[in-house]
Amino acid sequence: MTDGETSATVLGLHIHPVKGAPGRDLQDALVDEEGLRGDRRKKAPVQVIAAEDVADDTRANVVVTLTSQDLAATVGAVLRLGEVELAVTGPAGSCPGVYAGVRRGGTLHLGDAVSVVGEPA
Numbered sequence: 001m002t003d004g005e006t007s008a009t010v011l012g013l014h015i016h017p018v019k020g021a022p023g024r025d026l027q028d029a030l031v032d033e034e035g036l037r038g039d040r041r042k043k044a045p046v047q048v049i050a051a052e053d054v055a056d057d058t059r060a061n062v063v064v065t066l067t068s069q070d071l072a073a074t075v076g077a078v079l080r081l082g083e084v085e086l087a088v089t090g091p092a093g094s095c096p097g098v099y100a101g102v103r104r105g106g107t108l109h110l111g112d113a114v115s116v117v118g119e120p121a
Contacts, residue, residue, distance in 0.1 A: 008070075008114040010081055011051050012063030015039040023059065031084045032105040036061050044099030046086055048079065053096035060097050064114050071098055074116055078103055082112030 015038045016023040030037040035045035039061060049060035050068040062081065064071065074088045075098060084107075086100035093099075 008065045010062060010108060010110055010112045010114060011065050012054070013108060013110060014059075014061055014063075016059050027110055029061075029108045030105075031102055031108050033102050035102065036108075043093070044089060045102050046100045047092050047095070047097050048086065048088070048100055049092075049095075049097030058096075060092070060095070062108070066114060068096065074098065078117040080113075080115045080117050081108055082106070084108050084112075085117065 013026040013029045013036070014023045015026065015029070015036050017038055017040055019040060033045065034041065046062060047060040048062045048064060048071065049058060050071045051063050051065050053068055054063055072091065075090055077088055079086045079088055079100065084102070085104040087103045088098050088100045090099055
């Protein structure tokens with residue numbers, strides 16, 4: 001996916017308010033500098049995962065229809081999801097997906113368009 005191209009969407013939104021407890025699936029999520037409202041704080045404000053990597057025990061916040069390879073290639077770039085912008089900081093450690101900080105908050109909705117803003121570092 002090239003700069004600004006939109007061919008992916010937000011497929012899932014999840015928060016995990018209590019460590020070890022089941023998460024909650026959302027239709028919409030308010031996103032601020034700390035991540036999705038209602039989520040407990042962890043290693044990064046947001047974890048984004050490709051739909052093809054989702055498993056029953058996935059604790060990622062945002063599921064997108066990008067391929068794993070395309071998502072991994074966004075490290076150092078900014079993902080625009082609807083009105084929200086996430087600065088992708090790196091891979092999610094031993095988990096699939098990437099970690100991101102919030103560059104511009106707002107309300108995120110299922111079905112929002114996903115695009116890459118700028119070139120990865």
